[in-house]
Amino acid sequence: MIKMVIAAWESYFQRVNKLFENLSDEQLQKQVAPGRNTGVYLLGHLTAVTDGMLPLLGFGEKLYPELDKIFLESPDASGLKTPPVAELRSYWKAVNEKLSKNINAMNPDNWFTRHSAVSQEDFLKEPHRNKLNIIINRTNHQSWHYGQLLFLQPGAD
Amino acid sequence: MIKMVIAAWESYFQRVNKLFENLSDEQLQKQVAPGRNTGVYLLGHLTAVTDGMLPLLGFGEKLYPELDKIFLESPDASGLKTPPVAELRSYWKAVNEKLSKNINAMNPDNWFTRHSAVSQEDFLKEPHRNKLNIIINRTNHQSWHYGQLLFLQPGAD
Numbered sequence: 001m002i003k004m005v006i007a008a009w010e011s012y013f014q015r016v017n018k019l020f021e022n023l024s025d026e027q028l029q030k031q032v033a034p035g036r037n038t039g040v041y042l043l044g045h046l047t048a049v050t051d052g053m054l055p056l057l058g059f060g061e062k063l064y065p066e067l068d069k070i071f072l073e074s075p076d077a078s079g080l081k082t083p084p085v086a087e088l089r090s091y092w093k094a095v096n097e098k099l100s101k102n103i104n105a106m107n108p109d110n111w112f113t114r115h116s117a118v119s120q121e122d123f124l125k126e127p128h129r130n131k132l133n134i135i136i137n138r139t140n141h142q143s144w145h146y147g148q149l150l151f152l153q154p155g156a157d
Numbered sequence: 158m159i160k161m162v163i164a165a166w167e168s169y170f171q172r173v174n175k176l177f178e179n180l181s182d183e184q185l186q187k188q189v190a191p192g193r194n195t196g197v198y199l200l201g202h203l204t205a206v207t208d209g210m211l212p213l214l215g216f217g218e219k220l221y222p223e224l225d226k227i228f229l230e231s232p233d234a235s236g237l238k239t240p241p242v243a244e245l246r247s248y249w250k251a252v253n254e255k256l257s258k259n260i261n262a263m264n265p266d267n268w269f270t271r272h273s274a275v276s277q278e279d280f281l282k283e284p285h286r287n288k289l290n291i292i293i294n295r296t297n298h299q300s301w302h303y304g305q306l307l308f309l310q311p312g313a314d
Contacts, residue, residue: 001158001269004285008293033190033308112158128161136165136293143297144304151190151305 002111005132006103009139013096016046016146020092023152025085032148037076039152042145043088044071051095053138056115057131059102064091103135159268162289163260166296170253173203173303177249180309182242189305194233196309199302200245201228208252210295213272214288216259221248260292 020028020043028039037045048067054060062068070080083091111132114123123129177185177200185196194202205224211217219225227237240248268289271280280286 001289004287004290004293005162007285008297012297033193036190036308128164130161132158133161133165136161140165140169140296140300144300147301147304148308151193 002108002132005135005139009103009135009142010100012139012142012146013100016142016149017092017096019146019149019153020089023149027152028085030152032151036148039149040082040085040088041071041076042149043085043092044082046142046145047088047092047095048072049138049141050099051091053099053134054095054102056117056134057099057102057106058110058116059099063095063098067091159265159289162292162296166260166292166299167257169296169299169303170257173299173306174249174253176303176306176310177246180306184309185242187309189308193305196306197239197242197245198228198233199306200242200249201239203299203302204245204249204252205229206295206298207256208248210256210291211252211259213274213291214256214259214263215267215273216256220252220255224248 023039028043031038032042044067047064048071051062051064051067052072054062067083070078070082074080082088112127112130114120114129115131115134118126118129180196185200188195189199201224204221205228208219208221208224209229211219224240227235227239231237239245269284269287271277271286272288272291275283275286
């Protein structure tokens with residue numbers, strides 16, 4: 001069961017990662033659709049969301065908390081200074097490497113313990129708010145934006 | 158565990174369903190991004206994919222197998238005659254009602270049995286190819302297209 005959930009996460013991570021690798025910096029600067037987020041913003045957004053999974057899952061502190069203000073709390077074109085694309089690409093790589101290493105080392109039982117954003121008290125009432133559920137929800141979030149990022153590539157659906 | 162997976166499916170179904178309800182027939186006729194699928198095509202596509210879950214999960218035959226040729230095997234603007242939008246909306250409703258009814262009535266153990274597209278022999282080697290995995294993968298597929306359909310709505314991200 002755990003394997004299925006992790007495999008789905010891995011599968012979408014690989015797709016998104018391959019897409020980012022295939023897209024040039026120039027392609028990433030473009031909006032995925034008229035008036036919508038740019039590829040760069042979504043790269044930063046997915047990096048910040050993945051980075052946020054580290055403390056939620058008990059894997060340590062965020063590597064790049066400074067991304068939150070730009071890519072989680074503010075919309076695209078907020079006027080905030082964003083890191084260069086090359087730097088964002090390296091952040092994306094680093095957070096996913098750290099996440100993946102910790103996921104693989106995780107004790108199976110630990111997946112069913114509460115994630116750090118839910119209190120002990122609430123967890124007793126809502127035991128599904130566990131660490132594995134974070135993976136399920138973040139996989140869906142990633143595939144949502146994957147569908148949009150595909151539009152930066154000619155011919156993809 | 159099963160509840161978590163079903164809850165994630167339900168959550169994305171509700172989002173997609175609400176979006177389809179909020180979009181007018183006219184909005185659905187538009188492409189989600191320049192040169193990409195129309196809302197109508199994605200409505201037909203998601204209906205056909207959801208319909209296909211019925212036999213995979215052992216819930217009976219597809220209700221609208223005639224959609225496969227138009228919305229699974231052919232791209233948008235294939236020139237094939239498509240059902241009117243009102244009809245597609247009613248198909249979407251019907252397949253999801255049938256699916257939901259059967260999901261709720263499913264015996265928990267049954268989720269870990271093989272789905273109908275995998276042979277007994279392959280299943281022994283790959284036990285993750287079970288019915289619950291279909292739900293995980295189809296949830297991701299639905300959220301992928303959900304991210305795209307959002308572009309038919311002004312201001313959504």
